[in-house]
Amino acid sequence: MxxxxxxxxxxxxxxxxxxxxxxxxxxxxxxxxxxxxxxxxxxxxxxxxxxxxxxxxxxxxxxxxxxxxxxxxxxxxxxxxxxxxxxxxxxxxxxxxxxxxxxxxxxxxxxxxxxxxxxxxKLKPFGQAHLGELRGTLNELLKEVIEAEIDAEVKLSITRYLGRLINSIDEYFITGVLPILDAANATFGNVVVDPKYKEFLTNEPLGKKLVSAVSTVANAVTVVTGLPQLGQMLGLLISNAM
Known part of the structure; x- marks a missing residue:
């Protein structure tokens, strides 16, 4: 690989x-x-x-x-x-x-x-195939969100954050892993200031699917950077915001 x-x-x-x-x-x-x-x-x-x-x-x-x-x-x-x-x-x-x-x-x-x-x-390498898998999952999720009948403001926020995350993966070969981490953090960070967004992520099946997918990306980043498991930390952020 x-x-x-x-x-x-x-x-x-x-x-x-x-x-x-x-x-x-x-x-x-x-x-x-x-x-x-x-x-x-x-x-x-x-x-x-x-x-x-x-x-x-x-x-x-x-x-x-x-x-x-x-x-x-x-x-x-x-x-x-x-x-x-x-x-x-x-x-x-x-x-x-x-x-x-x-x-x-x-x-x-x-x-x-x-x-x-x-x-x-001592940064570990990212596999191109693994990046492709992550991108594919996020792209399919983005299509689901676009087609879903959900609050227009929530949809706009999610599509914007997912677009940023997908773009950061596309540009990994130039910009590296940190923009991916920033995009994942931003996707979850919005729960602190947007109650409708928080409600969607915590209670809707598609929202929970989004949390799982972005957590997977965040945890993949930790393998490269050696940071603590960010997916778990971001999940706790959502729980504490409830």
Missing amino acids: AMIVDNPAARLLAILKAGKTKDVRLPSRQVWYELLQVEPGNHALLAERLAKLMALPAIIATEMQEHHADENQTVSYWRGRVDSAFVNININAPWAEFINQIDDHSLNYLSVTAKLLQHAT
Whole structure:
């Protein structure tokens, strides 16, 4: 089963290495659609995901400063090349204009950075197949909620939270596990301020199904992060809010 290591350097490295395999004559826009898993023509989503990708070098540098402050030289070489490529990005130019700015030495140094972070954080990998299963469950649940005859405000809240959670899973290969955790927390956190939402989650069969599904996602996150079982904690939050 294919695995993704949940650290920002590994995520950036995987995308750039995939970019190195693309035909340099292709339009950059077409390559970015493929690399960032965006449907061609969805310019807004492409811009959003590019922005998140461009944020990774700074995130990596911050984590390296925390865990390996003595490896600044390792970071500075690849970051200079990658930041320069991002600053001068032109999605209408041939792919060569972007990818040729990032040499093999940059990828080698970035690989070392990824290994150092992995050793320091000891984060466990997420399986792509498992992520796909979680997404499939949430997507089916979202369809059920949309078709259900429930309070319009509650439906709007649930579809918004589920959409955010599904999107965070879709973007895991860029942004990592924390947005998934944030989205799961937000889904349950609304019970504190919305009585109708709390009533739906605690008393309706579809609401209980939602709690179970999101708890499963939250607990999967704990396997990666090493945090306490979040699904149980979020369940207690709902119980205490009653």
